[in-house]
Amino acid sequence: MRADRLVSLVLLLRQRGQLTADTLARELEISTRTVLRDIEALSAAGIPVYAERGRHGGFALLPGFRTELTGLNHDEALALLTAGSGRGEQVLGLGSALASAVRKVVDALPDTHQATASDATRRFLFQPQTDLLSRRLVTEEVPDATMRAVRDAVLAGHKLRLHYASRGHPARWSIVDPIGLVAVRDRRYLLATQSGQDRTYRLSRMLAAEDLREPAQRSDQVDLEQVWKERCARFLSDAHITVSVRVNPTRRDDLLKTAVAVRAEEVDTDGWLRLEVTYQDLWHAEWALWQFSTDAEALAPQALRTALHNRAAATANRYANST
Template sequence: MRADRLVSLVLLLRQRGQLSAATLARELEVSTRTVLRDIEALSAAGVPVYAERGRHGGFGLLPGFRTELTGLSNDEALALVIAGSRRGAQAFGLGSALASAMLKVVDALPETHRDTAAGVAERLLIDPETDLLSRRVVTEEVPDTMLAEVRRAVLDGHKLRIHYAAMGRTPQWRTVDPIGLVTVRDRGYLLAMRAGADRTYRLSRILAAEELDEPAQRPDRIDLDRAWQERSTRFRAGGDQVTVLIRMDPARREELLETALAVRAEETDPDGRLRLEVAFQDARHAEWALWQLAMDAEALAPQWLRTALRDRAEAMATRYRTPS
């Protein structure tokens, strides 16, 4: 781990010039004290690092210094494979590996190409943490150590023991045969088999994981996209689903579809508003989705949903009827 960090530190200084200890600490995700220790280690190893004191000071490398320490680690190679989605790397616990790998890739380029790559990085921003309304993108927090254990079991083809907290149930240990990892809208899932049956586990609900030495009982090859589609179809068809008839503003249609399980029927009324028959996971899901649409949508049926929305609205009106 430290060797990789030292290489990343050198590459940061080569590519971006003089940087403060605070900036290096932020880029490497360590403390400033760790950065100072690393700088001392590099100097002792003969790397020409110099320090410039003062308000605008920092650390840099003597001009002309070049290192060939650009070999990719296994995790860095994996990160590049899924680099088409930066959030995919984050979801699978490879965010820091991706950053380290990209430093090495840029450093390996010819100087003219390296300058172009740096310019591109300044002009393109992918998946920022907030949208135009300053709403933060909610990403599930999953410990990197746990993700690394799950990832190794998936790639090595070994059985995996997980401590899993299913919704509304007491966490339990279970042993599964991992098949693959999937990320959807910043949520990660483990596809696995247990006692020969398909199982899907939300990564954020895995409290602990342990890769076992025993080989996993799974197909040699898998079409992960097809497997995900099949499980998604089964999920939408089962459980305590509810169907709701909605009349709504067409401008909010896409927002509704982002949370609904399925649209079973759709037509346009003479006034241009949409009439949809939509499936939700359960009653709470349906009430939440309609409440988000406020006055732009009306639940026409079932009656219990209309009553629930009315009661919620009346409770809200009562709260704000008098000054705080």
């Protein structure tokens, strides 16, 4: 266990540069005192780890230090094999590369691990094509050439020329500075800026893309998770409506699948759930809640209640004299 931890410590320093003892302890899930002992052990073994004193100090490896650190343990190999199984290989167009990497991992495993790891991955199924209700999961298709151009521009830090068709508008060309790629379930997005303004593009709506081989205007450092959270918050606040709704608890999950986001949830006095959910617009909310018949009730806004009432009245009138 300690050998694995020492290898992980060296890899962290090699990949991320100078790190504090607290950061290393958090990443390795050990105490700060254990980190200091491990640093001493590495130094004694000839690994050139040095300490930088002061407020912004920490530990780092000497510049240019390289070493071959081989030997995956069983759980590490299993994690890689599982990630490469099923639909996980479709993420961001890296399926063939991931499959090749997995083959190399399997080949590098000791004989004693190969059989058990391969058997274990056969007992894990990652995102199958259908769920228990036999509903087929639809994956957004992105042409290989488009995906490759976008991915190359993101990694190289190049400007990207896009032919993009946003919903309700004709396709047009634009030049953007890519920040990063985000995969959410079966949807993939490009986060970028255009003339300094934040832009988020859905890859399935890209008709073509071209890596311009020209340096993009972007920061060398990025916290993509934080950027994505900020974009999501802004998206939910623009041109969306918040709906207060009561729902039978047995239909809660079905309701959440129709909403853009959930803002609040509590149990009502009769056991039903009272939620505040966000929809794209009034029509989206009306369409979604109509699917639930009497298993859900829109409480607000009034315009939604009126729309549902009118739809129900028209439906009742249609079938009133049915023979």
